[in-house]
Amino acid sequence: MTWWQRLWRRRQLEVQLDKELRFHLEQHANDLIAQGHDPVEARRLARLAIGGPEQVKEECRDARGTRWLEDLGQDVRHAARRLRSNPGFTAVGALTLALGIGASTAIFSAVNPILFEPLPYPRADRIVMIWDIFQGERSQVTFHTYRELTARSHSFDALAAFEPWQPTMTGAAEPERFDGQSVSSGYFQTLGVVPALGRDFIASDDQFHGPKVAILSDALWRRRFAANRAIVGGQITLDGDSFTVIGVMPRTLENVPAPSADIWSAMQYDPAHITDLQTAEWGHHLRMVGRLRPGVSLDQARRDLDTIARTPISDFPRAQWAALGHGFIVDSLQDDVTRGVKPALFAVLAAVLLLLLIACVNVTNLLLARSAQRQGEFAMRVALGAGRSRLIRQVLTESVLLSFVGGALGMLVAENGVRALVALGPPGLPRVDAIGVDGAVFAFAVAITTLIGLAVGLVPALHASRSDLRTGLKHSSRQTAGSHPLTRRALLVAEVSLALVLLVSAGLLLRSLNRLFAVDPGFDPSHLLTLQVQTSGHKFDDQANAPGVGAGLRRRFFAQALDAVRGVPGVSAAAFTSLLPLTDPELGIYGALFEKDQRGFDVYRYAVTPGYFETLGTPLLRGRFLDEHDDAGSPPAVVISQSLARREFGSQNSIGQRVHIGPMDRPWFAVVGVVAGVKQASLADNQQDAVYITAAQSWFADDAMSLVVRGRGDAGALTPAIRKAIWSVDKDQPIVQVATMDSLLEATAAERRFALVLFEVFGVVALMLAATGIYGVLSGSVTERLREIGVRSALGASRGDILTLVLRQGMTPAALGLLIGLIAAVAASHALVTLLFGVSRLDPLTYFGVIVLLACASGVACWVPAWRAAGVDPAITLRAE
Amino acid sequence: MTTAKSDLPQGTLDLLIMKVVALGPVHGYAIAQRLQQVSRDVVQVPQGSLYPALHRLENRGLLAADWKQTETGREAKFYRLTRTGKAQLESETASWQRLAEAVGLILGIAEGGAR
Numbered sequence: 001m002t003w004w005q006r007l008w009r010r011r012q013l014e015v016q017l018d019k020e021l022r023f024h025l026e027q028h029a030n031d032l033i034a035q036g037h038d039p040v041e042a043r044r045l046a047r048l049a050i051g052g053p054e055q056v057k058e059e060c061r062d063a064r065g066t067r068w069l070e071d072l073g074q075d076v077r078h079a080a081r082r083l084r085s086n087p088g089f090t091a092v093g094a095l096t097l098a099l100g101i102g103a104s105t106a107i108f109s110a111v112n113p114i115l116f117e118p119l120p121y122p123r124a125d126r127i128v129m130i131w132d133i134f135q136g137e138r139s140q141v142t143f144h145t146y147r148e149l150t151a152r153s154h155s156f157d158a159l160a161a162f163e164p165w166q167p168t169m170t171g172a173a174e175p176e177r178f179d180g181q182s183v184s185s186g187y188f189q190t191l192g193v194v195p196a197l198g199r200d201f202i203a204s205d206d207q208f209h210g211p212k213v214a215i216l217s218d219a220l221w222r223r224r225f226a227a228n229r230a231i232v233g234g235q236i237t238l239d240g241d242s243f244t245v246i247g248v249m250p251r252t253l254e255n256v257p258a259p260s261a262d263i264w265s266a267m268q269y270d271p272a273h274i275t276d277l278q279t280a281e282w283g284h285h286l287r288m289v290g291r292l293r294p295g296v297s298l299d300q301a302r303r304d305l306d307t308i309a310r311t312p313i314s315d316f317p318r319a320q321w322a323a324l325g326h327g328f329i330v331d332s333l334q335d336d337v338t339r340g341v342k343p344a345l346f347a348v349l350a351a352v353l354l355l356l357l358i359a360c361v362n363v364t365n366l367l368l369a370r371s372a373q374r375q376g377e378f379a380m381r382v383a384l385g386a387g388r389s390r391l392i393r394q395v396l397t398e399s400v401l402l403s404f405v406g407g408a409l410g411m412l413v414a415e416n417g418v419r420a421l422v423a424l425g426p427p428g429l430p431r432v433d434a435i436g437v438d439g440a441v442f443a444f445a446v447a448i449t450t451l452i453g454l455a456v457g458l459v460p461a462l463h464a465s466r467s468d469l470r471t472g473l474k475h476s477s478r479q480t481a482g483s484h485p486l487t488r489r490a491l492l493v494a495e496v497s498l499a500l501v502l503l504v505s506a507g508l509l510l511r512s513l514n515r516l517f518a519v520d521p522g523f524d525p526s527h528l529l530t531l532q533v534q535t536s537g538h539k540f541d542d543q544a545n546a547p548g549v550g551a552g553l554r555r556r557f558f559a560q561a562l563d564a565v566r567g568v569p570g571v572s573a574a575a576f577t578s579l580l581p582l583t584d585p586e587l588g589i590y591g592a593l594f595e596k597d598q599r600g601f602d603v604y605r606y607a608v609t610p611g612y613f614e615t616l617g618t619p620l621l622r623g624r625f626l627d628e629h630d631d632a633g634s635p636p637a638v639v640i641s642q643s644l645a646r647r648e649f650g651s652q653n654s655i656g657q658r659v660h661i662g663p664m665d666r667p668w669f670a671v672v673g674v675v676a677g678v679k680q681a682s683l684a685d686n687q688q689d690a691v692y693i694t695a696a697q698s699w700f701a702d703d704a705m706s707l708v709v710r711g712r713g714d715a716g717a718l719t720p721a722i723r724k725a726i727w728s729v730d731k732d733q734p735i736v737q738v739a740t741m742d743s744l745l746e747a748t749a750a751e752r753r754f755a756l757v758l759f760e761v762f763g764v765v766a767l768m769l770a771a772t773g774i775y776g777v778l779s780g781s782v783t784e785r786l787r788e789i790g791v792r793s794a795l796g797a798s799r800g801d802i803l804t805l806v807l808r809q810g811m812t813p814a815a816l817g818l819l820i821g822l823i824a825a826v827a828a829s830h831a832l833v834t835l836l837f838g839v840s841r842l843d844p845l846t847y848f849g850v851i852v853l854l855a856c857a858s859g860v861a862c863w864v865p866a867w868r869a870a871g872v873d874p875a876i877t878l879r880a881e
Numbered sequence: 882m883t884t885a886k887s888d889l890p891q892g893t894l895d896l897l898i899m900k901v902v903a904l905g906p907v908h909g910y911a912i913a914q915r916l917q918q919v920s921r922d923v924v925q926v927p928q929g930s931l932y933p934a935l936h937r938l939e940n941r942g943l944l945a946a947d948w949k950q951t952e953t954g955r956e957a958k959f960y961r962l963t964r965t966g967k968a969q970l971e972s973e974t975a976s977w978q979r980l981a982e983a984v985g986l987i988l989g990i991a992e993g994g995a996r
Contacts, residue, residue, distance in 0.1 A: 060933050
């Protein structure tokens with residue numbers, strides 16, 4: 001009989017067991033009667049000899065091997081009954097666990113696709129990113145470097161390069177600029193994905209002056225082309241050129257290297273003029289992915305590429321700035337896209353685990369308190385034949401069941417938490433679309449729920465089975481005094497110290513964020529609206545036979561647009577700039593060189609329209625602002641930032657000094673003014689060396705300019721009127737990245753804020769749990785010690801004595817917890833360093849504040865039961881005996 | 882909880898039961914009687930542990946059971962040894978004998994040394 005047959009035929013087996021034992025008893029009795037015993041006495045002796053038929057039956061059931069399953073069913077029913085009969089206990093326990101499990105599940109669902117799950121490509125671990133190295137940092141590769149690696153390396157099945165491409169589609173009602181990528185033909189092949197409709201790029205698409213072809217994302221295809229299959233093979237107008245749509249990517253495609261890309265074209269660089277260093281082919285603006293050949297390890301690929309970097313060959317001469325002197329940085333695609341958010345995610349993950357731990361400790365304490373009240377019940381069951389292991393299983397079943405109730409509620413917490421997390425997530429968070437409650441997350445939740453159920457039940461179960469049963473039975477009529485006080489106090493210590501770690505981390509992050517927002521951005525961000533205007537279309541191209549005509553048109557368009565915007569009611573000032581503060585400065589960094597020492601350095605270049613400083617509210621420190629007179633016909637003028645002036649000229653006057661910006665074949669710019677430093681990349685950015693020139697005097701006309709508008713009221717409300725004003729000049733020019741300066745300010749701190757909000761929530765919950773934990777244990781202990789307290793006060797102890805007695809009982813573990821937590825927090829703060837700003841990880845104020853906060857919370861939690869104890873009337877408690 | 886503990890060394894009860902059952906199909910009560918008689922009341926078989934042991938052996942496939950009529954016409958559960966049970970009995974008997982001999986030898990030597 002297999003075990004499930006035994007389980008299935010349980011009833012039949014029970015009947016047979018009963019019959020067998022009955023036969024035994026009757027035979028034995030008959031024999032005894034035959035020996036001359038009285039029949040009643042004979043039956044008694046027979047029963048005595050077998051030692052209690054019920055116990056024998058129990059042991060026979062154990063021998064059956066299906067016992068655990070039968071017991072499980074029984075235990076679950078029993079546990080459910082117990083939980084139902086104690087709604088208060090069940091609610092507190094389940095809610096505490098729901099918070100812990102829900103929070104960890106939510107965090108896990110966010111962290112899992114980013115840190116743990118493989119990217120959604122076949123053999124995703126084989127995909128790597130390849131970077132050039134500049135000053136020890138990742139730098140994009142040039143087209144010729146990409147070509148050289150494609151030709152010379154042997155480690156890859158496929159290599160591909162790509163860069164951002166933002167084409168404007170015209171012809172429809174409103175012009176729309178898309179986010180897209182211009183890629184080499186092997187891009188999708190490297191990722192391992194194929195179009196759902198039409199075809200992938202082929203080598204002949206990616207040729208200099210090759211055919212203009214595009215592939216659409218599923219989302220764009222549905223949104224702009226109504227999911228019309230006939231669009232494949234059809235024509236669309238992008239940047240004034242006609243493109244043939246050759247394919248549509250599948251809906252499931254997750255384009256990890258550029259998540260917002262909706263359209264792709266072939267990049268079509270010119271491989272021919274490799275010795276001409278002034279071409280775009282020698283610019284560092286490509287990113288590169290590769291798929292490792294089977295059997296080639298990441299390290300082998302690194303060595304292969306380094307060998308190529310060290311041994312130039314004459315077929316591939318290199319520009320001095322792409323000489324590959326430091327080799328390459330090669331990382332898996334997953335590591336590459338997650339490296340920015342990893343510190344924040346790991347910190348948050350650690351925080352939620354701490355919270356979960358606190359929740360577990362709290363529930364363990366609850367269960368311990370309850371098992372103390374159930375000594376009598378346990379003793380009775382043992383006396384009735386229950387085995388010790390059976391008791392342990394019973395207690396564990398109860399805790400697991402409680403945990404599952406908590407887990408089910410926790411899934412609700414998690415569902416909502418995930419939504420909040422995604423809304424709160426920093427903009428750099430990769431794979432946002434993959435975040436959600438899926439199978440893996442569900443499995444995680446079930447696993448931790450079970451684990452927690454067992455963990456929180458373990459200590460109470462061991463206590464229940466170990467307790468002295470005779471005292472248990474004797475005391476079954478009332479609660480026993482001082483049950484396992486040591487364990488429970490040890491748990492309190494753990495709880496307080498864990499809460500301290502969480503709160504200190506939250507405090508450090510809070511202080512960092514305050515410091516960050518206290519930073520002066522170098523302008524007044526309130527009432528500022530920003531947006532980017534892109535010039536698009538062939539009329540702006542500079543033709544070889546008419547140099548400067550396109551650039552002139554571009555400048556005229558921006559000038560007219562600016563006039564139109566200034567006319568919008570509610571606008572008090574407006575200006576264009578090539579580089580908007582608090583945004584990615586990548587394309588705004590240029591080399592510069594002062595006449596005095598001819599030493600080159602990097603600066604942010606701002607090509608602005610007159611009135612820019614006045615619009616932003618950037619203070620002038622010396623000289624004058626740029627104005628209408630700094631036009632194409634007048635001597636080139638430049639305003640420099642204070643940091644640059646100080647570094648280059650110290651206390652000397654910088655006005656009148658001459659500087660080159662960008663190409664060396666242009667006239668010198670003379671410094672006419674010095675302005676305060678402006679934060680460019682983020683508020684935490686230290687680099688503030690900047691030069692400001694007028695767009696009219698710039699050596700080239702930027703094709704995209706950012707508009708800054710200062711409104712009299714809510715700047716965001718001006719958006720529609722401003723759009724209309726710009727489109728009244730030219731309806732085909734797209735307007736993108738509309739945002740208020742306040743929101744940009746917020747965005748630069750998004751990662752820290754993300755971590756902070758979570759730590760704050762976890763910290764507050766931890767504080768509450770710790771306080772209720774202390775309160776629960778102490779008030780339980782006061783109830784148990786009522787008689788002792790009564791005796792003490794009968795013997796002359798004053799109210800103050802009793803108060804001190806109870807307070808000391810609660811505050812001692814709390815103080816010990818604070819001490820241990822302090823050490824742990826100091827150690828844990830290492831993990832936060834990358835998220836801190838302007839605060840030491842050992843910031844005394846934070847530590848002091850948190851200790852005071854926790855001490856106060858513990859004090860209040862102790863005070864309530866202590867006050868109750870002090871109010872005990874000795875006459876009543878003693879009479880109750 | 883007071884379970885009647887056998888004075889038998891651990892595992893010996895199973896061996897004795899199998900030996901008795903090996904003589905022919907027999908029910909639980911008869912096994913208890915037989916063990917007591919054969920050992921001349923030296924071995925007190927705790928009747929309480931007899932049935933759990935029987936069920937354990939049955940589950941392990943060493944014993945099989947059928948419901949049959951006794952001489953008195955009552956229905957009882959008769960146990961018999963299976964093929965694996967037989968093999969198990971032989972190997973355990975052999976190893977028990979080796980152990981008993983060895984223990985006897987050691988005890989003899991110890992006594993000799995003391996003399």
